[in-house]
Amino acid sequence: MSNEVILQAEGLVKHYPIRAGVLRRTVGHVKAVDGVSFELRRGETLGVVGESGCGKSTLGRMLMRLEEPTAGKLTFDGVDMYAQRGSAMRRLRRDIQIVFQDPYTSLNPRKTVGDIIGEPFEIHPDVVPKGGRRRRVQDLLDLVGLNPEHINRYPHQFSGGQRQRIGIARGVALNPKVLICDEPVSALDVSVQAQVVNLLERLQDELGLAYVFIAHDLSVVRHISDRVAVMYLGSMVEIGDEDQIYNRPTHPYTQALLSAVPVPDPTLRGLRKQIKLVGDVPSPANPPSGCRFHTRCFKAQERCTTDVPLLEARPDGVSAHDSACHYAAPLALVGTESRPV
Numbered sequence: 261m262s263n264e265v266i267l268q269a270e271g272l273v274k275h276y277p278i279r280a281g282v283l284r285r286t287v288g289h290v291k292a293v294d295g296v297s298f299e300l301r302r303g304e305t306l307g308v309v310g311e312s313g314c315g316k317s318t319l320g321r322m323l324m325r326l327e328e329p330t331a332g333k334l335t336f337d338g339v340d341m342y343a344q345r346g347s348a349m350r351r352l353r354r355d356i357q358i359v360f361q362d363p364y365t366s367l368n369p370r371k372t373v374g375d376i377i378g379e380p381f382e383i384h385p386d387v388v389p390k391g392g393r394r395r396r397v398q399d400l401l402d403l404v405g406l407n408p409e410h411i412n413r414y415p416h417q418f419s420g421g422q423r424q425r426i427g428i429a430r431g432v433a434l435n436p437k438v439l440i441c442d443e444p445v446s447a448l449d450v451s452v453q454a455q456v457v458n459l460l461e462r463l464q465d466e467l468g469l470a471y472v473f474i475a476h477d478l479s480v481v482r483h484i485s486d487r488v489a490v491m492y493l494g495s496m497v498e499i500g501d502e503d504q505i506y507n508r509p510t511h512p513y514t515q516a517l518l519s520a521v522p523v524p525d526p527t528l529r530g531l532r533k534q535i536k537l538v539g540d541v542p543s544p545a546n547p548p549s550g551c552r553f554h555t556r557c558f559k560a561q562e563r564c565t566t567d568v569p570l571l572e573a574r575p576d577g578v579s580a581h582d583s584a585c586h587y588a589a590p591l592a593l594v595g596t597e598s599r600p601v
């Protein structure tokens with residue numbers, strides 16, 4: 261990992277119109293992503309965690325411009341991505357690729373594995389000349405730990421973990437610099453999850469990739485992430501390195517998520533402070549005023565209902581890291597070690 265920033269997001273916003281009535285008038289907006297800023301460094305893994313519907317996948321799609329922004333700026337390797345058109349945009353697309361959550365639905369069942377992994381070469385024909393593509397696909401199968409002789413097989417002939425390896429091979433086919441991994445192991449058995457995470461780590465070392473690794477659960481991203489960002493209702497509430505987020509979280513939402521992570525050491529199980537999140541996640545069409553988390557926060561005060569807390573460096577007991585809470589204070593939770601992956 262280097263200190264060089266490869267991807268910089270500034271105030272990313274994605275609002276989806278809500279239409280109603282026969283005239284399909286816009287009656288409101290789902291604020292799926294609502295002002296997200298962060299930097300991703302070359303070769304780094306940034307974990308992105310939050311409950312269902314908080315905007316993780318929308319953010320992931322915005323980072324590769326599969327989704328046009330409502331507002332905001334995205335800079336990739338010094339280039340303003342949302343200002344690019346035509347062939348310049350196509351060229352950029354090579355460098356940022358995505359791996360999806362569900363290896364069962366993200367692979368076309370009627371295509372052979374060779375066609376699936378080779379698909380990016382059809383879109384970017386100059387990367388590998390036609391005559392060399394089969395060989396390149398076989399090399400990719402080998403790279404992700406699959407038998408190159410299985411190039412003519414179909415997705416249903418592979419297990420879930422193997423299918424995700426196929427998705428990863430397709431993701432790295434064009435030698436990208438950034439890979440967005442949208443819950444790449446959530447649909448897999450726990451035993452297989454570890455193997456896929458290990459593969460991603462090995463590929464990162466070999467290919468110098470930077471990852472945005474999206475997950476529901478803080479325990480899944482800990483092992484692989486250099487830094488972790490926590491999202492709530494379309495915004496980032498805390499971001500820091502692994503040590504800061506897991507040992508000195510300062511945002512009540514992060515603390516609550518961490519208190520729900522299973523305690524691996526049985527002797528520590530009774531000692532964990534449980535922080536219960538009250539109520540449901542509010543609708544992103546109508547987020548609460550002030551701090552969006554105030555309706556569920558165990559520390560909420562009067563001020564939280566009116567003043568929006570900025571995501572900025574706040575003391576965590578040892579150093580300082582970014583947290584969006586007026587009353588940010590570190591809280592160590594017992595037994596938050598990662599699962600042994």
Ligand SMILES: Nc1ncnc2c1ncn2[C@@H]1O[C@H](COP(=O)(O)OP(=O)(O)OP(=O)(O)O)[C@@H](O)[C@H]1O
Pocket residue numbers: 276290291292310311312313314315316317318319476544
């Ligand atoms: N194309 C769309 N049109 C309208 N609303 C959308 C669209 N895509 C996502 N949304 C809404 O935006 C919000 C964020 O969705 P998103 O899929 O980004 O969340 P997520 O964090 O990835 O959730 P999950 O953990 O379930 O995958 C949700 O309320 C969702 O219903």
Ligand code: SF4
Pocket residue numbers: 511512513551552553554555557558559560561564569584585586587588
């Ligand atoms: S700003 Fe207030 S409501 Fe928001 S997380 Fe901090 S204490 Fe809770």
Ligand SMILES: [Mg+2]
Pocket residue numbers: 316317318442
């Ligand atoms: Mg998602």
